[in-house]
Amino acid sequence: MNQKAWRIIPRPLMETVLNSHAQQPRVPQPLILHGPRGAGKTTLIVERLLDKWNTGPHLTGYVDLAESIKENHPKHGHSYPWSSWYNCPPPPLQSLRVQLEQCLESMAKKGINLGLISSHQIFKTLNKWHGISTALKQILEKDNVSGAIMTSRRKDLSLWDRAVSKLSVRCDLEESVGKRVVSLEEASYYKEAMAALELAKEVISLQQMKRGNAIKELNRTGGFSRTLAHSATDWPLLLLELLSAAAEIDYFQPKLVINNIEVLKHAVLSDDTSVCGSLYHDSLIWRIIALGANERCLPVFLVTSDGYYSYRAFMDFGFPDIFISREMFGWSPAEAKLHMVGDYFTSSEWSVLVEVLGPNSRHLFEVFALKLSNHFQK
Known part of the structure; x- marks a missing residue:
């Protein structure tokens, strides 16, 4: 039996299209890579492109939301489902939010380590969209016995500097500067930026807590509120805006x-601390679109096998060209035969496979893995 290891077949045209988009520091639109299940979209990103997109000035955050479906993901020792993800038990929204936010936070910390995201920039971006005085006073009041902070008429920036100074004492120097040897002043700068990032997260968290009852009522009635939906995506969007503003060609080029x-x-919701999954999904995508249209956003790639994103999403989000849409098709029978027969399957095996399964690359890989297993020998 042929024991040749399975190899990843390049897709030169699609790789060129995606690389061209990824090479730009900021873009006006997100790119949707869609196509039928098993056509090789994930393989193309993970096996062919992701390493290149994490070398030199490039930094790519990769979030596979299906990892939370533990019964049907290779990360947890299982195979991908042969049918739609919708037929699998839906994951909790909170775990998906944590996945996305942790990825963006790690990217933002990289930007801080490169000296591109400062405490002042975080304040400026946060203060542009949020009234932060009350939250800052609450944070400062925690360690103050007197009521001076609450009655003070200090400007927001003064409150911000005091809160950052308080939090920077708790920041880990190694997390701020890594293994580099830096001066005391430089170390202080990095620690302040790290503290500012934590402070911004705490401010947004406090503001969302104040909307807790409204969100609970919204979930109970199944209504719609753009304001409440956007409040759930405030933190990831703040991080995206910071990263987009920090992007510099040939120095720091983040993408997601x-x-x-x-x-x-x-x-699905596990509690009432957030809006439902569909509202969160729509808010996240809409705000990525708005950031790109208004100020340019780092390259965002949305990968999916759902036909909704091929034929319906552009209508729901505004107009036909609101996304950059790239469709990836599977092999034709002739293309698949060229790659498969001889190396992996005999002509007689191929005739049966292509008739039963078609030239779907993922299905062929799973059949080939079965062919090499002990089960096939039995």
């Missing part, structure tokens, strides 16, 4: 890949 974005739309 969200695989299986459709899983987010059907995520």
Whole structure:
């Protein structure tokens, strides 16, 4: 039996298209990579492109939302489902939010380590969209016995500097500067930026807590509120805006890949601290679109097998060209035969496979893995 290891077949044209988009520091639109299941979209990103997109000035955050479906993901020792992700138990929205936010936070910390995201920039971006005085006073009041902070008429920036100074004492120097040897002043700068990032997260968290009852009522009635939906995506969007503003060609070029974005739309709530999955999904995508249109956004790739993103999403989000849409098709029978027969299957085996399964690359890989297993020998 042929024991040749399975190899990843390049897709030169699609790789060129995606690389061209990824090479730009900021872009006006997100790119949706869609196509039938098993056509090789995830393989193309993970096996062919992701390493290149994490070398030199490039930094790519990769979030596979389907990882939370533990019964049907290779990360947990299982195979991908042969049918849609919608037929799998929906994951909790909270775990998907944590996945996305942790990815963006790690990217933002990289930007801080490169000296591109400062405490002042975080304040400026946060203060542009949020009234932060009350939250800052609450944070400062925690360690103050007197009521001076609450009655003070200090400007927001003064409150911000005091809160950052308080939090920077708790920041880990190694996390701020890594293994580099830096001066005391430089170390202080990095620690302040790290503290500012934590402070911004705490401010947004406090503001969302104040909307807790409204969100609970919204979930109970099944209504719609753009304001409450956007409040749930405030933190990831702040991080995206900071990263986009920090992007510099040939120095720091961040990008984000969200695989299986459709899983987010059907995520379930485990509590009433957030809006439902569909509202969160729509708010996240809408705000990425708005950031790109208004100020340019780092390249965002949304990867999906759901036909909704091929034929319907552009209508729901505004107009036909609101996304850059790239469809990836599977092999034709002739293309698949060229790659498969001889190396992996005999002509007689191929005749049966292509008739039963078609030239779907993932299905062929799973059949080939079965062929090499002990089960096939039996």
